[in-house]
Amino acid sequence: MQVQQTTPQMCTATRHGHHAACSALQAIAPMERLMDLLHEVRQFSRQLQRCARESAPAAGQSSYAETLHALLDSRMQGGDARMRIVCYASAAELGVPMELQAEHCRQVMSGGLGFPLRVLFWAAYRRMQSARRGRHGGWLQPQN
Numbered sequence: 001m002q003v004q005q006t007t008p009q010m011c012t013a014t015r016h017g018h019h020a021a022c023s024a025l026q027a028i029a030p031m032e033r034l035m036d037l038l039h040e041v042r043q044f045s046r047q048l049q050r051c052a053r054e055s056a057p058a059a060g061q062s063s064y065a066e067t068l069h070a071l072l073d074s075r076m077q078g079g080d081a082r083m084r085i086v087c088y089a090s091a092a093e094l095g096v097p098m099e100l101q102a103e104h105c106r107q108v109m110s111g112g113l114g115f116p117l118r119v120l121f122w123a124a125y126r127r128m129q130s131a132r133r134g135r136h137g138g139w140l141q142p143q144n
Helices: 002-054 062-080 083-092 102-110 115-132
Strands: none
Touching: 002 062, 002 115, 062 083, 062 102, 083 102, 083 115, 102 115
């Protein structure tokens, strides 16, 4: 009988331990997806910078800024909702003032795009707002 009593207790403990482990993994998974998104944004930003430098190497700062803005705008127009958020976050990282259309913002706020994309959007949004208030568009610098 002791074996029968001990086994269910061990199974219950194992199940509780498994449940706690699963909960911890579920909590980590969105953070891992968010880190993957941040990596994607940074890689995308580097590609945009490279393209902008190659397209406007001798024309100077305003041409670089205009080229960067045009590249971002083009990618936003041709992308799906997820890509638009990645472009918006890249624009915030690079200091390119951009706006998302109201419909895209509503999709993010309603949760239709998932937790990591909502976090990325709100971080980019706050960064854009801070830049508008503090620097008045003066943050475009070609970065290597």
